[in-house]
Amino acid sequence: MRTVLAVLLMTLSSVSLADVQGVRLWHAPDSSRLVFDLNREAEHKIFPLSSPNRLVIDIENSKMLDSLKDLDVSVGPIKKVRWGMRDKKDLRIVLDLREAIDAKSFPLPPNNQYSHRLVVDLLPRTQNTRPLTLSKPVLDVKQTQATSRDIIVAIDAGHGGEDPGAIGHGGIYEKKVVLGIAKKLAALLEQERGFKPVLVRTGDYYIGLRERTRKARASNADLFISIHADAFSSHRASGSSVFALSQRGATSEAARWLADKENSSDLIGGVGGVSLDDKEDLLAGVLLDLSMTASLSVSLDLGQMVLNSMGGVSKLHKHKVEQAGFAVLKSPDIPSLLIETGFLSNPGEAKKLKTSSYQSRMASSIHQGIKRYFMQSPPPGTYLASIRDKSDRLKEYVIAPGDTLSVIAQRHATSMSTLKELNGLKTSIIRVGQVIKVPAT
Numbered sequence: 273m274r275t276v277l278a279v280l281l282m283t284l285s286s287v288s289l290a291d292v293q294g295v296r297l298w299h300a301p302d303s304s305r306l307v308f309d310l311n312r313e314a315e316h317k318i319f320p321l322s323s324p325n326r327l328v329i330d331i332e333n334s335k336m337l338d339s340l341k342d343l344d345v346s347v348g349p350i351k352k353v354r355w356g357m358r359d360k361k362d363l364r365i366v367l368d369l370r371e372a373i374d375a376k377s378f379p380l381p382p383n384n385q386y387s388h389r390l391v392v393d394l395l396p397r398t399q400n401t402r403p404l405t406l407s408k409p410v411l412d413v414k415q416t417q418a419t420s421r422d423i424i425v426a427i428d429a430g431h432g433g434e435d436p437g438a439i440g441h442g443g444i445y446e447k448k449v450v451l452g453i454a455k456k457l458a459a460l461l462e463q464e465r466g467f468k469p470v471l472v473r474t475g476d477y478y479i480g481l482r483e484r485t486r487k488a489r490a491s492n493a494d495l496f497i498s499i500h501a502d503a504f505s506s507h508r509a510s511g512s513s514v515f516a517l518s519q520r521g522a523t524s525e526a527a528r529w530l531a532d533k534e535n536s537s538d539l540i541g542g543v544g545g546v547s548l549d550d551k552e553d554l555l556a557g558v559l560l561d562l563s564m565t566a567s568l569s570v571s572l573d574l575g576q577m578v579l580n581s582m583g584g585v586s587k588l589h590k591h592k593v594e595q596a597g598f599a600v601l602k603s604p605d606i607p608s609l610l611i612e613t614g615f616l617s618n619p620g621e622a623k624k625l626k627t628s629s630y631q632s633r634m635a636s637s638i639h640q641g642i643k644r645y646f647m648q649s650p651p652p653g654t655y656l657a658s659i660r661d662k663s664d665r666l667k668e669y670v671i672a673p674g675d676t677l678s679v680i681a682q683r684h685a686t687s688m689s690t691l692k693e694l695n696g697l698k699t700s701i702i703r704v705g706q707v708i709k710v711p712a713t
């Protein structure tokens with residue numbers, strides 16, 4: 273009888289083991305993230321071992337179904353991953369490490385994309401001191417010395433890593449499309465005198481929504497733009513849209529729907545201890561509201577210029593900047609926009625958004641919109657503000673034989689693009705006898 277019972281218990285316990293069905297590894301510039309897919313909840317613990325450096329991950333009552341051979345350990349702190357069973361019921365995973373690291377772990381509950389997950393973040397040892405250094409504004413030596421600073425544009429490619437964003441026709445991922453557009457936009461701004469782009473996400477990894485705006489603030493951004501290409505419940509929805517924050521309800525049902533979807537990103541992408549009710553908002557008070565109002569009016573004006581410019585490349589979903597409660601736009605003092613470059617749920621748009629050429633045109637139209645706004649309303653102390661001051665004192669110049677726009681620009685201590693902008697020139701072609709405006713300095 274006893275043996276029967278023992279056999280029965282053993283069978284029961286082996287039947288009741290949770291399965292680790294998949295393991296993914298994501299590399300961010302300063303951290304790595306391991307994610308275990310479990311078919312149900314399991315207790316776990318992690319602890320480090322030294323000489324040699326290792327991290328042990330024990331998952332109780334579980335077994336490994338994945339072969340782990342797709343994990344890319346060529347970069348990052350992990351050298352090798354081993355695993356084995358302990359007492360026939362617990363799974364022990366050992367990470368052989370290249371260096372000592374700090375680690376933290378947390379479970380994530382299921383959502384419509386994933387079952388139970390266990391997240392293990394591997395962070396650099398110096399991590400503890402980082403929040404202090406990062407909360408201080410990062411000042412470029414070049415900038416503190418210059419009399420006119422660059423306008424800093426923080427470009428946030430939505431989603432990433434565990435969070436693919438929308439998945440369009442032909443298995444195209446929003447996180448990939450928007451990173452493509454973000455990088456192209458950054459390259460355009462990099463070439464533009466007076467602008468400095470900062471990419472919030474540079475690869476395929478997830479960043480929490482709060483962390484995205486914190487990065488923008490740490491880089492002293494004048495503008496934060498989050499780039500997306502979402503899916504909608506209807507395949508027919510199409511066109512680009514631009515969103516600004518609303519504290520008081522959405523301007524349309526679609527805007528509310530998209531904001532809800534974007535705000536759940538942290539649950540899919542994986543941020544430990546996320547709560548959807550926002551306690552900080554209660555503390556914010558009137559002051560925050562006031563500075564928010566100021567940056568919101570800039571967001572709306574700027575957003576309209578970007579939207580108009582995008583209208584030259586794609587159909588517009590709405591001709592006005594829409595508003596909804598997007599968490600990623602909640603920086604009180606930085607004008608912030610969320611740009612939907614199209615709908616991946618629309619087969620035609622998905623096909624276009626996949627191509628590098630369309631991504632370039634989209635990036636260029638956003639670039640033009642941003643530039644147009646800041647040419648008109650440059651923040652004080654910026655290079656663009658200094659040109660505008662100069663352009664208040666313009667004189668006329670008659671093109672002589674042998675003149676080129678670049679020579680004229682040099683002679684008047686300005687740039688070709690400024691001359692083009694001042695004179696509404698689309699190309700650098702000028703003709704003898706033509707009268708153009710140049711700085712009077």
Ligand SMILES: [Zn+2]
Pocket residue numbers: 430431437438446499500501502534
């Ligand atoms: Zn999105």
